[in-house]
Amino acid sequence: xxxxxxRRKLMLRLPDFRRVLADQASETLDEIFEAYDLAxxxxxxxxxxxxxxxxxxxxxxxxxxxxxQEVIIYCTDR
Numbered sequence: 001x002x003x004x005x006x007r008r009k010l011m012l013r014l015p016d017f018r019r020v021l022a023d024q025a026s027e028t029l030d031e032i033f034e035a036y037d038l039a040x041x042x043x044x045x046x047x048x049x050x051x052x053x054x055x056x057x058x059x060x061x062x063x064x065x066x067x068x069q070e071v072i073i074y075c076t077d078r
Contacts, residue, residue, distance in 0.1 A: 003030045032070060
């Protein structure tokens with residue numbers, strides 16, 4: 001389930017790669033989708049917390065950007 005949620009989240013974040021993400025199936029991408037789902041969920045939780053932990057928010061924002069870049073590289077190499 002996390003894989004598909006991660007795929008959908010990445011499709012929203014990376015509209016130029018929607019078709020590729022929808023059509024691609026691989027164990028590597030499945031792991032990336034799941035990792036993105038977990039990181040994005042954690043980021044959402046940290047943003048809603050009170051008091052906010054800005055260090056964690058920045059860390060997870062960076063993690064999500066890194067995963068997005070990894071997906072872009074993966075998709076452009078295909």
